[in-house]
Structure formats: structure tokens, C-alpha cells
Amino acid sequence: MVLAAFARAIFGSANDRHVKRFRPRVEAINALEPELQKLSDEALRARTDDFRQQVANGRDIDDLLVPAFATVREASRRALGMRHFDVQMMGGMVLNERAIAEMRTGEGKTLVATLPVYLNALTGKGVHVVTVNDYLARRDAAWMGQLYRFLGMSTGIIVHGLSDAERKASYDADITYGTNNEYGFDYLRDNMKYARAQMVQRGHAFAIVDEVDSILIDEARTPLIISGPSEDRSALYETVDRIIPIVVEGDFELDEKQRAVTFTDQGVEKLEERLAAEGILKGASLYDVENVALVHHLNSALRAHKMFQRDKDYIVRNDEVVIIDEFTGRMMPGRRYSEGLHQALEAKEKVKINAENQTLASITFQNYFRLYKKLAGMTGTAATEAEEFADIYSLNVVTVPTNVPVQRKDDEDAIFRTAAEKFDAITEVIIDCRERGQPVLVGTTSIEKSEMLAELLKRKGIENIAVLNARYHEQEAHIVADAGVPGAITIATNMAGRGTDIQLGGNLEMRIERECKDLEGAERDAKIAQIKAQIAEAKKKALAAGGLMVIGTERHESRRIDNQLRGRSGRQGDPGHSKFFLSLQDDLMRIFPVQSMDTMLSKLGLEDGESITHPWVTKAIERAQGKVEARNFDIRKNILKYDDVMNDQRKVIFEQRLELMDNENVADAIGGMRHDVVDTIVARACPERAYPEQWDIEQLAEDAKRYLNLDIPAKAWSEEEGIDVEQVRERLKTLSDEAAAAKVARYSPEIMRQVEKSILLQSIDSLWREHLVTLDHLSKVVGWRGLAQRDPLNEYKQEAYELFQTMLSTMRELVTSQLSHVVLQMQAPPEDLPPPDLSRTREVHIDPFTGEDDSGDGPDEDPSTSPLDPELLKGLSRNALCPCGSGRKVKHCHGAF
Structure with a gap:
């Protein structure tokens, strides 16, 4: 240990040495800048054709990295008004080397991606940029699309609701933006088509995954599944739901760690008596072979009643059970739990019970993204999962230095005996920040806790609190954009709003979009100037108050999720502050107890309302989190081992289908x-x-x-x-x-x-x-x-x-x-086999352990609220489809008056 620390002090860490390799090429790019600044727009754009010709003649794209990156930087300065920093150039080089660039929040990852995207698009094989939701796909495609069009490249977008023709056109573009679910479902749907011409994807050459930890780890626990309806058993679900309330403590065992619940022998005997009285039980025992389906329904109903909580795991909206994502706190419309669990919840909540589904096609994200010949990713938090990225995806993690040194102050955790004491302390800190004009972002783990905290603050006389959770995800980006205004209090479930910067003083682009959408000409320019002045003044106040204060109300099972929350503060060298408040009643502390913590608090003789704060305590909690992360990694790895067996067979079937179609x-x-x-x-x-x-x-x-x-x-x-x-x-x-x-x-x-x-x-x-x-x-x-x-x-x-x-x-x-x-009845043969009817199928994303289901529907936000480059609307009929990908006509979407 001592020798390792000494070696790091002399030679630098492995990451430092890795980053140092990029400096000569960054200097070479900088040396080209004066020359490129002299070129006209047309001459700069012509470099794209020259690069393409060189690649077509056999030149390796890596040999073109320096001139191509320099071209993108100059084009970005002209088209977007943004010039890449040197560290952003390094990030682009990391991505081009099939690695993950870990860059802090606010370092401009969206702009970084344009460098390797442009370079790899020169091959003409298409580049896929993968985002976590439809909003970000639309935003980034419209925003960065200005740069690509300036350089003579086409951009496409893949979001929910597009027709096959629209999807094919988007995939045929040089650069395609879309969500992870849509890419995966398109791959599965393509392999259900009956002719090559009906397929929309054209291969998997290069992909850059934004928020790579969320997509390749959090969401990769669940396979993508296309399913169709099966037999309706709603009557049986309702009958079983009537019976389950007789099951009380002692009739079942609940294991919160494993997310499992099972009947005890006592519970089985009680159920057998009741089921026999109802005339449902066949034979003498519940576990006779003819009762297999009944046992399945009973187990699903038990989980629904004893493990899943309303307003934490799901909410009921518009007579539907809607799942809440445990990592982001977002509502996931269209998602459904698998294996009858969702039907059991519908019976429990007395809403309409929809039929179960049969799997038609399936793939895991691990095996989908391993289809790409070249894969890269970027995020603010990847180092804690470096082993998994290397093991599963063969991706190294490289931490890119910040453009300006980080000034955020991260306090040690404060631990209280009870949740009530903890929330009282949080309330006091929030009130103090509001009085000083310091913006506050509070991270919670569920809707229930975010609303409880908001109610607690209202009782203390604190008004104008922005609650960002699954109930209001339509306004998610706009709420996050205002979280840096002096005195603003934003309560968010975990990492809701990820992908949108919290800028001190407010987000200029969001305010212009919101306040100037109906203005034109001089009136619009005057309003923008006014907004800029207001934001500059507000930023001064926020900086004077200490920057953004981030408060964590609980530790998550994963250190990475906690780091994401902390990372929202201290953007681009701004001052900031973060602190986690914990109690012994928190889920992590209760389910995965830190040894001797309660004893330690007792010996210290803590009074009500007092807390313990010490680096050793924080380290002990992080070790507990590390154990949970390792266990979760083992679970994901084990799932993948089983899916690899199916994947080998899937490849054989899909390749055979392609051969037959050709x-x-x-x-x-x-x-x-x-x-x-x-x-x-x-x-x-x-x-x-x-x-x-x-x-x-x-x-x-x-x-x-x-x-x-x-x-x-x-x-x-x-x-x-x-x-x-x-x-x-x-x-x-x-x-x-x-x-x-x-x-x-x-x-x-x-x-x-x-x-x-x-x-x-x-x-x-x-x-x-x-x-x-x-x-x-x-x-x-x-x-x-x-x-x-x-x-x-x-x-x-x-x-x-x-x-x-x-x-x-x-x-x-x-x-x-x-x-x-x-x-056969004689008639002229069709030119092509008709595509299979997928109208009754639905896409689902199911976790084999928790039963969670994440569809490809994406957020049900109004697409017309997302930004779109006005250039895309020029020359379009008002009855044409809107280029944002919403599926609406221009006059009803971004062309609405």
C-alpha cells in the first residue's frame, strides 16, 4: 500500500498517465486553429468531403483525428457559438478509443460527443448516439444537428411513435440520435420482418452511450421483450385478491434484501382451507400438479400486497397502475410488471385488469450493445463500476480532468437515531439556505418522501417549493433548469432531471424557449437581453450565498447514485456544497446494517436531535454500499451467463432468417x-x-x-x-x-x-x-x-x-x-412478403428478479415543448409530419401558432 502510494506520487496514477498521452494531439489540434479560422464556411464544410474521400481510399479514421477534431471545433464555434475546451478534446479521444469518459456534470459531454461522432461518421456506416429518454434525444439531435448540418452531415432521430419509413430514414442518416429502448426494440422488430427491405436498421458500427452507467448497468438488469396478448384470467386474479387479506404475520416470510416473499406452512394450510371452501382448490394439496397456475397467482398476489407499496413502487393514475423507476423516481407509463404481478396489483387497486403477455422476441442490453463493432460511453459517474464495464463490455473507464478545478465542499454524513430527527435537521438547513438566498437541491428516494418533506417545509411557512418526481416528469427539464435560481428549493426523487444542467442564476436556453416563443424581431432580442441581465445578476447572488447546496436525505444502495446527486453542484468551477443526512431507520441502514452503529451512538450518549459526523462512519457506510454493489454485480453477471446461452441460439436463428430473406x-x-x-x-x-x-x-x-x-x-x-x-x-x-x-x-x-x-x-x-x-x-x-x-x-x-x-x-x-x-388459390404473388402484424404486440423491459417492466414508450411529455431547430421547419407544409419525431403534423406540434 505504501509503495503503491509512493509510486503514484512519483509517476502519477494509471489514469493520469492515460490522459497525459492525449496532450500532444491536443497541442496539434490547437496548432491548426489559426489556419482553420481563415477558411470560409464553404471551405470548412468542404473538408468533410475530403476526409470522406481519404477514408474511401483506405485511410484509417484514427489518422484523421487531429484535422477532423480541429474542423469540428471551428465549426462548433461558428454554428453553435461554443468552442471545445482542451479537456473536451481529451474526452473525445477517450470515446474514440472504445472507452468510457468520466466527466463531471456541466463539463459539456453533449458537445464532447460531436468530435468522435463526426470522425466515425466519415466511414458512411452510421453512428448511433444513445440517450436515456426521448426528450434528450430530441434536444440533442436538434441542438447538435446544427453543427452536423454545417459540416455537411445528416442527422436522424429515433423516438417512440415513428413509422417504419421514418425510422429507416433516420437510420440511413450519417448520425442517429435515439433512446436505448428504441434501438433495442428496432433490432428485435427487424428480426421479425419477412424481407430485408422492411428492416430499418442498417448495422451496428459505432455507438456512443450518454449516461452510460444508467443504460449499461441500471437498465441492463432487465431484458427487452416484445410480447403479445395471451389468455385473459382477470376473474381468477380478482378471486385470489379477495382471499389474500386472510394472510397475516406468521403466514408468510418477507426478505427485503432479496426482494422475496414466501408463504409459511401455516399460511399454506390456511389458504388450502379457504380455497377448498371457495371450490377453487383441485385435489387435497395446494401443491398438486393441477394447482400450478393457482400457486403462481397466489404468489403474485402475496408480493403485490406485502412487498409493493403504493406511491413508492407504483402509483394509480387514470385507472391504471403506473410503475415508478426506483433509480430515477420517474413515472414509466406503459411499463408493466411481469409474471402476473402487474395483474395482481391491478386487482389489489380495483382497476381494470389487463391480460398477461407472451414473449415474441427478447434480448438483454448487454448482448444488444455488444453487437456494435465499436462502443463508447460518457457519464459523470463510472469509476465505481469500472470492473463491471471492463468485464461485461470490455470498456475501460478514463477520468477526464475538469476544465476548472472543482470548488464544491463535500461534508461528512450526519447520522441521527430517527428519521424524524433527520428531517427536522434537513428542514433547518433548507430554511437557513432560503434566508441567505442559496439554491437548494434535495434528493429523496421516493415520491412519498419527497411530498412528505415538501409538506413539512410548508408547515414551517416555506412556500414556492418545486417538487420534481414521477408525478410531474413532463416539466422535469424545466424544473431542473430553475433549480439554480437564488433561494430556489427543489426536491427531486433520486436523479430525476438527469441530462439538464443546473446553472446558477438559471438556464438561459430554457428561459428563452419558455418566455420568447411568441416573440419575434427586435422585441425578441430585447427580451433575450433582459433575461441575460437577470440571470447574470441572479448568478452573482447565488455565488455569494455559496453556490448550489445539495442535500441527500438517504444513502442509496449504489455509491454511484449518491455521486450523481453530489455532482449536480460545483458545475464548471462554481462553488457548491453537499451533505447527506441519514438515520438508523433508513432502508440501507436497516436492511444492510453498519455493524455497531447503534451501540456507538448509545455510548456517545446522543441527545434527541443530535447527530454523529465522522470520516470513519462515512467510510463504514461506503463499505456497506460496496458490498451491495458487488452483490448486485454478481446477480447481473449471473443473469448474463444464462442469457449468453440464449444469445448464441438467437444469433443462429437471426442469421438464418437474414440468409433466407436475402x-x-x-x-x-x-x-x-x-x-x-x-x-x-x-x-x-x-x-x-x-x-x-x-x-x-x-x-x-x-x-x-x-x-x-x-x-x-x-x-x-x-x-x-x-x-x-x-x-x-x-x-x-x-x-x-x-x-x-x-x-x-x-x-x-x-x-x-x-x-x-x-x-x-x-x-x-x-x-x-x-x-x-x-x-x-x-x-x-x-x-x-x-x-x-x-x-x-x-x-x-x-x-x-x-x-x-x-x-x-x-x-x-x-x-x-x-x-x-x-x-393454393391462384392469384398474382405479392412483390414482397407483407410485414408481420405487430399492432397487437407491445414492448416491455422486464427485470427477472423484481418483475419491473420498462417499455419503450418513454415519457409521455408533449413533444412540442422540446426545442427544435427552426431551420428544420423551413419549406415544410403545415400538414407535413413534424421533424421532431412526435408523429404529429407541423401545425399541431412545433409549427403551432
Whole structure:
């Protein structure tokens, strides 16, 4: 330890040495600046064509980094009025090296991304910029799009609600902005299409993931799933919900650490009596095989009643149960819990019960983002998860220095005995800040606590409090933008509003958008000048009061989430202050207790309202958080090991579908399947080395009719002298080939090629869906094999392989049987197979442990409130679709008067 510290002092840390490598190239970029400043706009734009030609001639894009970055910096100064700092150049180099750039909040990550995005877009293969929500995708595409258009590059946007044609146009652009969910769902939907022309994505060359920790870690716990409706069981959910209230303490066991709840033997006996009285129980025991579905419903109802809390895990709005994201505190409309849990909550809250869904296609974010040949990310907080990024995604984390030294003061945690004492202390600090004109941002862990704190402040006479949580996420960005105004008090659930800077004095762009949208010409210019003066004056007051004060009301399980909250203060060298207030009644302290904390407080003889503050205590809490993070990493890693097995099979199926779509004639593949089926039929009825009289003649004739639609004289064949199995096999192959050829002659080769392709693709899709369900069930029960001293993962791999082989065999039989029996009504064949009807499907994002479900719907904000470059509206008809991607006409969206 001492030697390591000594080496760091002499040579610098590994990160310092990594950053130092970039300085010569930054100096080379700076040296080009005077030369580029002399160029006209047209000459600067022409450099893009020159770079593209060099890349087309075989030059590596990394050789163009210095001139390309210098070009972007100069273009940004002209198009956006922003010049990249040297440290932003370093951040761009980190991203180009397939790494994660950890840059503090306010360091301009959105601008940093333009450097590697432009450089990699020169290849013409498309660059994807991934954001956490639709608002940021729209904002960044419109904002940075000005720079790309100045340089002669096109920009697209992928948000919820676009048509396939609009999506394809966006993916065909040089640079595409979109959300992680939309990219993943488009990939799944593409692999459900029946023709290459219907697919919207054109490959996965390079992606930059904004807020990379949120997307690749927090949201990557849950797979993306496209599902369709299944059988309606709402009556059973309502019946079970009536019964669950008889379950009281002692009838179940609750494990908050594992987020699990189970019935005790006492509870099972009580339920069996009640269910038998209701006439629902089949047989004598709840665990008889015919009661499997009933047990599933009971377990879901138990979780709904005993583990999930209204206004913390979900809220009820417009007669719907809407999930609250545990990390951001945002409301997630369209999300649904899996495995019947959402239906159980709907029954509990007495709202309409919607049917469960069946999985049609699925992929994890880990395996989706590993499709990219080149992947990079940026965030303010990644170092604590560096091991996971390296292990799962092969991404190194590089901390980029700030442009101006950080001046924020981070206090040690203050720990109180009770939550009431803690909130009293928080209230006093907030009141003191308000009196001094210091803006305050308070981070809470749930809607319930944010509203409770707001109510507490109102009772103390504090008014004009901005509560930013899932109920009001439509105004999220605007509320956060005003959080730096002197004396402002903003209470936010965790990291709501992430992606929008808190600028001391107020956010200029947001105020202009809000206050000047109806003004034009000189009146608009005068108003903007007035706003600038007001913000400058307000910033002076906020700086004099000490900058933004960040108060944490609890420690999160992850240090990274706490660091995100702290990072909202101290932007661009501004002063700031942060402090966490804890109590022994907090969830983290209660579920993962820090040893001897209560004893320590008792020995100190703390009075009511007093707290303990010490670096050792803070370190002890951080160690507890580290243990939780390590456990969560192990859980995610274990999920990925199982999904990797499915992913190998998914690749085989998706690649096979692509080959079939690209192949105009699949007759050879169909013929091979037909011959494989003949081999199976003969092997089943006529075992090797068996005499003809031992053959199962009835089975042979029956299978020939079922799979090949052939009436064969099986009995006569078996009685022929000298007949053997090989002859039977060859006769069947010949007869089946002749029958297929006759069908081709009857309907024409063009029509039969189309029919063969359609049946083959539809059969693959149908069987793959059933296979997904089977693997899902297998993954949930295979863990019990560990009790027999067998490795569950190896067992899963072996059985999944056998199930996959069975699925392929079934597919051959299904395709052969359908083509043998098909009868066509003559009509002109379509030019292309019609795309599958996805109107009844829905996208969901499900956590296999907690059952949380995050759809691709995104926030249900009004798109017309998001910024859009006015240039995009020029020349557009008022009845045309708005370029913001809302799906509305211009006159009803950004072109509204």
C-alpha cells in the first residue's frame, strides 16, 4: 500500500498517465486553429468531403483525428457559438478509443460527443448516439444537428411513435440520435420482418452511450421483450385478491434484501382451507400438479400486497397502475410488471385488469450493445463500476480532468437515531439556505418522501417549493433548469432531471424557449437581453450565498447514485456544497446494517436531535454500499451467463432468417429439410438391422401421410423380397421430390418460391417464440439442481442445447408437412412478403428478479415543448409530419401558432 502510494506520487496514477498521452494531439489540434479560422464556411464544410474521400481510399479514421477534431471545433464555434475546451478534446479521444469518459456534470459531454461522432461518421456506416429518454434525444439531435448540418452531415432521430419509413430514414442518416429502448426494440422488430427491405436498421458500427452507467448497468438488469396478448384470467386474479387479506404475520416470510416473499406452512394450510371452501382448490394439496397456475397467482398476489407499496413502487393514475423507476423516481407509463404481478396489483387497486403477455422476441442490453463493432460511453459517474464495464463490455473507464478545478465542499454524513430527527435537521438547513438566498437541491428516494418533506417545509411557512418526481416528469427539464435560481428549493426523487444542467442564476436556453416563443424581431432580442441581465445578476447572488447546496436525505444502495446527486453542484468551477443526512431507520441502514452503529451512538450518549459526523462512519457506510454493489454485480453477471446461452441460439436463428430473406430461392433448403424428415420417418418405423417383418408398417404409412401427404403401399413394400431400409428411404425421397415438383409445375416456380419462403419464416418465428417461453421456464427452475450437487449453469446449457436441437427438428417436420399439404388459390404473388402484424404486440423491459417492466414508450411529455431547430421547419407544409419525431403534423406540434 505504501509503495503503491509512493509510486503514484512519483509517476502519477494509471489514469493520469492515460490522459497525459492525449496532450500532444491536443497541442496539434490547437496548432491548426489559426489556419482553420481563415477558411470560409464553404471551405470548412468542404473538408468533410475530403476526409470522406481519404477514408474511401483506405485511410484509417484514427489518422484523421487531429484535422477532423480541429474542423469540428471551428465549426462548433461558428454554428453553435461554443468552442471545445482542451479537456473536451481529451474526452473525445477517450470515446474514440472504445472507452468510457468520466466527466463531471456541466463539463459539456453533449458537445464532447460531436468530435468522435463526426470522425466515425466519415466511414458512411452510421453512428448511433444513445440517450436515456426521448426528450434528450430530441434536444440533442436538434441542438447538435446544427453543427452536423454545417459540416455537411445528416442527422436522424429515433423516438417512440415513428413509422417504419421514418425510422429507416433516420437510420440511413450519417448520425442517429435515439433512446436505448428504441434501438433495442428496432433490432428485435427487424428480426421479425419477412424481407430485408422492411428492416430499418442498417448495422451496428459505432455507438456512443450518454449516461452510460444508467443504460449499461441500471437498465441492463432487465431484458427487452416484445410480447403479445395471451389468455385473459382477470376473474381468477380478482378471486385470489379477495382471499389474500386472510394472510397475516406468521403466514408468510418477507426478505427485503432479496426482494422475496414466501408463504409459511401455516399460511399454506390456511389458504388450502379457504380455497377448498371457495371450490377453487383441485385435489387435497395446494401443491398438486393441477394447482400450478393457482400457486403462481397466489404468489403474485402475496408480493403485490406485502412487498409493493403504493406511491413508492407504483402509483394509480387514470385507472391504471403506473410503475415508478426506483433509480430515477420517474413515472414509466406503459411499463408493466411481469409474471402476473402487474395483474395482481391491478386487482389489489380495483382497476381494470389487463391480460398477461407472451414473449415474441427478447434480448438483454448487454448482448444488444455488444453487437456494435465499436462502443463508447460518457457519464459523470463510472469509476465505481469500472470492473463491471471492463468485464461485461470490455470498456475501460478514463477520468477526464475538469476544465476548472472543482470548488464544491463535500461534508461528512450526519447520522441521527430517527428519521424524524433527520428531517427536522434537513428542514433547518433548507430554511437557513432560503434566508441567505442559496439554491437548494434535495434528493429523496421516493415520491412519498419527497411530498412528505415538501409538506413539512410548508408547515414551517416555506412556500414556492418545486417538487420534481414521477408525478410531474413532463416539466422535469424545466424544473431542473430553475433549480439554480437564488433561494430556489427543489426536491427531486433520486436523479430525476438527469441530462439538464443546473446553472446558477438559471438556464438561459430554457428561459428563452419558455418566455420568447411568441416573440419575434427586435422585441425578441430585447427580451433575450433582459433575461441575460437577470440571470447574470441572479448568478452573482447565488455565488455569494455559496453556490448550489445539495442535500441527500438517504444513502442509496449504489455509491454511484449518491455521486450523481453530489455532482449536480460545483458545475464548471462554481462553488457548491453537499451533505447527506441519514438515520438508523433508513432502508440501507436497516436492511444492510453498519455493524455497531447503534451501540456507538448509545455510548456517545446522543441527545434527541443530535447527530454523529465522522470520516470513519462515512467510510463504514461506503463499505456497506460496496458490498451491495458487488452483490448486485454478481446477480447481473449471473443473469448474463444464462442469457449468453440464449444469445448464441438467437444469433443462429437471426442469421438464418437474414440468409433466407436475402435468398430468392429457398428450394434447396426446403429439399434438404424434406429429406431429413424422410430419414427421421424411416428411422422411427424401420430400425437398422431389423427384419422387414419387424418394421412398424402402420407407423410408416401414417407418418408418410402426415408429413409428406403421400399414400404409400407400406405393407407391400415390406413384403418385397430383398427389400432393405435404404431402399425404403430412397423411394420415399423420390416420391416426396416428385410430389413437390408436381406442385411447382401446378402453381408455377415463382409462386411456390414465395410460399416456401413465407412458410419457412413463419415456422421459424412460431417455434422460436415457443422456445423462448420454454427457456424462460427452465431458467427459473434449474437453480434447484444445485441441491443435487450439480452446476445449474451447466445443466441449463446442456438442456438448452437439447431443446434447441429439438426445435430445429420440429421446424423441419412442420415446414415439410405444411408445404406437402398446402393448397393454393391462384392469384398474382405479392412483390414482397407483407410485414408481420405487430399492432397487437407491445414492448416491455422486464427485470427477472423484481418483475419491473420498462417499455419503450418513454415519457409521455408533449413533444412540442422540446426545442427544435427552426431551420428544420423551413419549406415544410403545415400538414407535413413534424421533424421532431412526435408523429404529429407541423401545425399541431412545433409549427403551432
